[in-house]
Amino acid sequence: MLQIWLHIWVGTVIVFLVSRNIVSLDDSTKSILAGLNESCKNTTCLPGLQCNKNYICKVESDTCMSYRWSDNLWKPSCDEDGTWSAVQCKGEQLHGRCFCYNTNGSRIFGWSWWHSAGNMTCACSRRRDTLKNQGRENVTLHCSEDGNYEKLQCDSGLCWCVDPQTGEPTERAYPESMMTHLSCYDKDKIGSQYLRLCESMHIARLEVIDKLERHGRLYAHIDTVNCDGDGSYAYYSLNGSIVYCLWKNGMRIDLYQTPLSSILTVNCNCARDSYIYRQANLTFSLQCQSNGNYKPEQTSNGYPFCVDSDGYATTTLGSFGETLICKE
Template sequence: SLYEKEFRKKCGQIFIDNFCEHVQCLSIESCPDGFELIENIVGRKCCPACVKLLDENDECIPESMSNSNDDQIERCKNGMICDHMEKRCRLPNIEQSSIQPPCLREYHNRWMVRQNKKFYIMSANNAMKSFFPIQYAYEQFLPHCTFEGNYSPKQPSRNKAYCVNPNDGKPTFGIIDSHRSINQTCKCSQIMQDKLALAIDRLNPSKKDIKLDKVITEFNSDTHMKCKFSGNFQEVQCINGTCLCVDEKNGQPLLDPKEILNLDWARKNAKILYQPSQPKYIRWESAVVYGALNRLVCFDEENQKKKLSDKPIEKSYEEECFTEVHRSNKMVNHFAKKGTTLDGLTNTKCGFDDNYFRVQCPDAACTCHDPDGVPIAPYRADSTLSQEMDCRCALEEYLSKTGKLPVGILRCNGMGNFKPMQCSSNGQICYCIDNNGARISERFLTENIQNFKLKTSGNYHIEDLCQIMQNTLSVTNNQLIQGDEQFCYDPLKKTFKLCDEPSVDHIFMN
């Protein structure tokens, strides 16, 4: 632009290339209802802003017709475009579902089924044309996607916000109460996931991968950046005996005390951080040796002193899980350099916050664990099922019961995963959920489905219908629902497909 050309003349290329480093952005503590905090969207793409993200079919203003450019705070979300003819948000190339990014496909189908769509169970008797409807939930979880169409690393839902893999939307590490998620970025979780994507999933101790084992051992034998339980960076990072403060949102070092005191939490605790009349309480240092850790302005004594180890052999700032894994992996790595292989020292897995990972497979069985390493009873499974066991339901059950995450307790299966069908009233009234615990159907009576099943020769479990309903809205479904189409389940072929709305005469009535 002419603005940038003029800037280059006055300030030089180096300043232009690092322009955002010289921009001071306003602090945003929260956004009003209907708006979302988006990074790097105003101030020449340097600063965050509260943006109203428009849904599919919402009226919009094409960018070429907008006068606000960078300062525009209304735009189509999830990689959709503003149609120049209709001036409404829509998916690009809606007819070509195969080229749609996975996040856009899932978003579109979830958005469409909110519009009074039903999941129809077809008759298993060819001589009887009948359909049983299960209403999709209006309050569907809608995935958050980047403007490029990938999954946003942070996925906020009704009562929680969690971190996911941007490529497939599967949860990785990091969860927090949605009311306290304004500063959650999942950047630490994303970086760690890129480094250890294979390691965290490979829990079966019977499977060996020499090359991957070497990567894991070398990683755990050295110090690395630590994440918070939310998926952000821990404010205090210690490497090789030196500790410093970092920005929890991006992990960048905070070396200027004034910069630290501009943070929300620092302003709220200003009396603790700076008391001129009591010099011994002044904590201005932003980088110190380990022994002076409590003088860091970002050090929270009440919550973090439990991590301090004063053992004479090793002074460290770490969680119990990492202490165990670091010591054994350091030994394995040391002997490996000398040509000696050590096996079986530990099978413990740590999460990205260096606490115990929720799934542990120390031997032939896998169990669910809380962050302190205590088993969450009664969830366990054979280690051959480790890839199917995620323990996320068991972990949320633990977090809810201990008051650390205010989510409703859902029913888990034996492996600690969410049960697709959630019921009350002795199993008579049920609804379906997705694999993240979000509701996808309205309530239904199991007795009615059982009657339909008997009268139409159905050979399926009612619980399985929720799993199939999950699949219609999953990232793996390449079918885009449009217009008056519905999803129908064919029990003879044991698969679902897009179908036309059945006539009233063919809908099963009790």
């Protein structure tokens, strides 16, 4: 795997460092694969391209490999099967960040500063994502902030210790009432109850709804509680017809809000990142939309550039005072 580092200096304040991964192919492989806009009638296309009905190689849509052919500054890391790698890093190593992604390229719970991400696997976050996609709502696996497993895990009344990077059990399981006997139990971190406040409310809600349904009441209304992979509050809450951005403790973040009709586009990444940077004593210079997302177009000293949903540059600088058309 060959890496090319591209440095883009924006004024004197913001620095972007983009890692571009390029598949290395030997000469014999290159000779039988067709590139962009080349004929694929008697051969196959290079990774990230697909052969269209006219036998011409065109960029695949929304695949990890397809980014290698785009003009987006950031190129994701792809696994050998062409799916998204679990850990995706953006920015520069000193203050850049790494995020957890599922195989389809959607960001999921878990992040770390790049300089601290050496042991980051996102294994727990991916497992939770898989279970939820299978329809399980009462997932109680606890992930650390970086998407790895916490050492103590409990589920279905049993508790056990695991390897943080893989989730593999390291000792026998005990009933939850006896979790204090496990070597990974930490009273100061866990206390007397495994479930955290948010997920306790979430699990209780599911149990009440289940009981009501078994008694014939199918449409009970109980306020939803959204929790993250570490048991803390997720990024948003609903109050009537308004969506509010939340911090991990359940408190609203400033005045970031949006109508319920826009809930599918809300991620509150910018609102939450403003807190994260503040806690790290770092300057946060990007602008947020009123719904807590990043504004797609940002500026530095009057020069515009586009950013992705995580706030990282996707384009080079435009002309001074120019208005760019950035992807939401």
